[in-house]
Amino acid sequence: MAEPLSLDKVQRVANLARLKLSTDELQAMTTQLGRILDYVDRLSELDTEDVAPMAHAVEVSNVFREDVVVDSLPRPEALKNAPKTDGRFFLVPQVIEH
């Protein structure tokens, strides 16, 4: 059995996903996520000693597109769903360059 999921870890994952959780939600998430992880952890009961790791779920490879230009969206269409634009650019709150 893997070590139980801590509140801290869930808080960290929430931060990375830009989710703000209340104390109650954090508690509930930790319990629920913990149960999911326990369930998945049952896979480790299997002996996979001689099984090659799988990198992809679909057994298809080499699916390509030819390098041919197709029409892009007109700018108004591209900007349509943005919360804020100036008609040319997407506008976002000031970001600090790293």
Place this chain on the structure above:
Amino acid sequence: MDYTVIIGLEVHVQLLTKTKLYCGCANLFNPDNPNVQTCPVCLGLPGSLPVLNKRAVELAVRTGLALNLDISQYTKWDRKQYYYPDLPKNYQISQYDLPITHDGWLEIEVNADTGERKRVGIIRAHLEEDAGKNMHDERGRGDSQVDLNRAGTPLLEIVSKTDIRSAAEARKYLEELKLLLLYLGVSDCNMQEGSLRCDANVNLHVHTNDGHNIPTPITEIKNVNSFRNVELAITSEVERQFEEYKRTGKKLGDPGATKETRGFNAATGKTFAQRGKEEAHDYRYFPEPDLCPVTFTEEQIQAVRESLIEFPADRRTRMQAAYQISPYDAAVIVDQQTEFADFYETVAKGCGDGKQAANWMTQDVLREMNDRKLTIGTFPIRPEVLCAILKKINQGDITIKAGRDVFMALLEDASMGTDVIIDPERVDRIIAEKGLAIVKDTGAIEAAIAAAIAKNEKAVADFKSGKQAAVGKLIGEVMKQCKGADPQTVRTMLLETLAKA
């Protein structure tokens, strides 16, 4: 106490495809028309699916082979998750544990005098998508603007080993890499447009007096915009790290001394600390479910290998031997790209004098190309015409100086925009019109000398009384009569005649 400099470089190269990596939007630098090259895939709209650009994969393999990298027989893509406004999906489709190419090297010259070379190891080169571009309000107020034209365009990230030992070597590596990429035609390497971007990882191994090797904390210098500035940034960073070590004794792995990101200020010539990200990088890579893996057979890799043209380093070596030219000349010619080098080889073969051809190409042709803002492709004197001039010189029909006059006259023809055809016949005509042919008929020269002596009694007398300079006037007289005569021959013959008189 001294130290060894340890440098590794990460280079991002924009590939010269017509379309983006995972969709059919145009891959064009177009900053004046923001957000006109997007679609649901590169905007990260729900329900859209990426499909891999075949050409981008081919260019990655081509570059991989040129960098002596192994091509992975099985490669896949992975999601790298982070939030930034220029990354609409909130993840970048990159490659994590099975990059398309790995384990190679690039050879660079480390000493121009001795020609000493070394191999810089390359860990991997992988294929990933670029982000869009954020523009910030200069005063730090208001919103940031986001242009997603670049989002999803193909990048090859080339990661070197930490084999580079000085700022100068770093620059050499970048120059050689750029030349190779241009030769391969995989990128235009335009740094102003961001087609080639470089991050440098730098630290020192300080050798203490008691025989220990202490690594200093690693710095990543980001987004330096020219090779010269990469060299300057590393030089100043090396000094800064050594001073910092002497002051604090801080070494790699000490608390708070992991990896620092620094920028470079070209105005001060110094690196500066950039605000660290609030949390440590945690990209939570996992295999990209929307893209299928790619496999290569040995036959496919071999086919690409056979389609490759000669690499710059090989070409320099071959040309040096084939045409008996110096390493310097070979480097100057090859550095001018394939078309220039092809031009040179045509001239060298045609006139049978590689050294002479190299002199003309690296001096006269290059100078006039630059002055007249021409490329070798638009240079009006074509190889067969230059060849005709050089042959005339080699056969002793005209002097080198007369050759230059013909060369310049041909360029004048071209710049007049007349319909004169610049061909070998035109060379002959100019030589005839300007009377540039060397007069080999010594009888004509003898006659001219006799006439000059008869006409210039004073000069002859001056010469005989010891005024060496007086002979100049006589030579001038003779040359006026025989324009194509070789001045050196005239001088010798004249002195002989005067001695006998």
